[in-house]
Amino acid sequence: MxxxxxxxxxxxxxxxxxxxxxxxxxxxxxxxxxxxxxxxxxxxxxxxxxxxxxxxxxxxxxxxxxxxxxxxxxxxxxxxxxxxxxxxxxxxxxxxxxxxxxxxxxxxxxxxxxxxxxxxxxxxxxxxxxxxxxxxxxxxxxxxxxxxxxxxxxxxxxxxxxxxxxxxxxxxxxxxxxxxxxxxxxxxxxxxxxxGATESSLEIMGMKMYKDMRNRVNRRMNFENANSGRAFDAAYKQIEAIRFIESVRGLGYLPEELREVAKLRMENEDYTLKDIADNLRDPISKSGVNHRLQKILSIAESLQPLEKEEEE
Ligand SMILES: [Zn+2]
Incomplete structure (x- = not known):
């Protein structure tokens, strides 16, 4: 359509x-x-x-x-x-x-x-x-x-x-x-x-955000790096999840260690895992950051059905 x-x-x-x-x-x-x-x-x-x-x-x-x-x-x-x-x-x-x-x-x-x-x-x-x-x-x-x-x-x-x-x-x-x-x-x-077409309007905003972000990230990331596309998609998904948690529960819902990662991720969409790791108050390893982001994603997922129920 x-x-x-x-x-x-x-x-x-x-x-x-x-x-x-x-x-x-x-x-x-x-x-x-x-x-x-x-x-x-x-x-x-x-x-x-x-x-x-x-x-x-x-x-x-x-x-x-x-x-x-x-x-x-x-x-x-x-x-x-x-x-x-x-x-x-x-x-x-x-x-x-x-x-x-x-x-x-x-x-x-x-x-x-x-x-x-x-x-x-x-x-x-x-x-x-x-x-x-x-x-x-x-x-x-x-x-x-x-x-x-x-x-x-x-x-x-x-x-x-x-x-x-x-x-x-x-x-x-x-x-x-x-x-x-x-x-x-x-x-x-x-x-x-x-x-009254608010959904369509939001869809355009989302597309625009995706495009803007992709352009910014592309500028920064190395084009020859075959992983940049995948890294970008992952970052986008993480940011969406964090925004979602923020909108339904507020970031205060996340435990301190996750909240710090969430904020860095959201405010610096072009950060690599290593950038995030280096900017934490108590730096941890890349895989440690990845682990926390995975947790955030699963928290966002666990909030999904709840939100639907509340809508009804
Ligand atoms: Zn009227």
Whole structure:
């Protein structure tokens, strides 16, 4: 599955669960629906439809339609594997348009602010809009997230809205559409978090940390050393384990001798075992350090199921 689909599925989950558990306020659900409808392929009297590669989005669209009109949308799958969900009856299309304060006869399609009740609705609207017209690149290759909008004025409206949440995307015309995009990792993380895709956002941070660290370590380590890759992976795994222990129990959970090794490991990701050994208050052997790190790893492992139980 592409990273973009992963993100969209996470957003759908946020939406579905928020609704089911009552975590999502009525005003936000309204705003999310509006975002999904307004930024989809067509939103006017003669057609309300969405085209997507993601079947779950077509289904969400259909459920939204049903919640307003009582009848689900018509979903078709093209030979290219794309889904098109559309509202068949004119009566139903009028109902949907009027729910969001549109007639469907407007000369220019604009964002109707009356659908944003409160500050909380902003992220819901962006989530809906992104599911309709957004995509992003695999963060292993590049940091790039965009909204593609076919109307200039509507893209201006969205641009204005996004700048109100202190983000500053850029806009560029492309093939008759307007592309609002973010190009740096931090903004991509921020907007994903804002839309509710926190897991995806954390995944990007993790990838970035891994990449940064690998670059730093590579610079320092000898490239001809066949072990450097393995040593790096081991160090990364150890640091993850230490961070994990820190987050669930705090480093105070570790006995003194392990804590000292843990701190040196975490603060000096490019240290070799020997570097760690030499920097201990009471220096020990390389294998002694390795032994302590193994202990830390098994402590982290022993904490794993516990954390899951607590989550439930
Ligand atoms: Zn709200």
């Amino acid at each position: 592409s990273f973009a689909s992963e993100v969209k599925n996470e957003l759908i989950k946020v939406s579905r669960e928020g609704y089911k558990t009552g975590h999502m306020r009525e005003c936000c659900l309204h705003a999310e629906m509006y975002g999904l409808f307004l930024f989809c392929r067509s939103f006017n009297q003669s057609e309300i439809s969405i085209k997507t590669e993601n079947e779950n989005i077509a289904k969400l669209f259909s459920d939204f339609v049903k919640s307003i009109t009582g009848t689900p949308a018509n979903i078709e799958k093209s030979s290219a594997g794309k889904y098109k969900a559309s509202v068949k009856s004119l009566q139903d299309r009028k109902k949907i348009l009027s729910k969001f304060g549109h007639t469907g006869n407007e000369i220019t399609k604009r964002l109707n602010r009356a659908n944003l009740d409160d500050d909380c609705c902003m992220s819901a609207l962006l989530r809906g809009a992104f599911m309709s017209c957004g995509t992003l690149t695999d963060p292993n290759k590049d940091y790039h997230l965009e909204f593609v909008i076919s109307h200039k004025v509507l893209s201006d409206d969205l641009m204005k809205l996004i700048s109100e949440v202190e983000l500053s995307p850029k806009v560029v015309p492309r093939k008759g559409s307007y592309v609002i995009y973010f190009k740096d990792s931090e903004s991509v993380e921020d907007i994903l978090t804002l839309m």
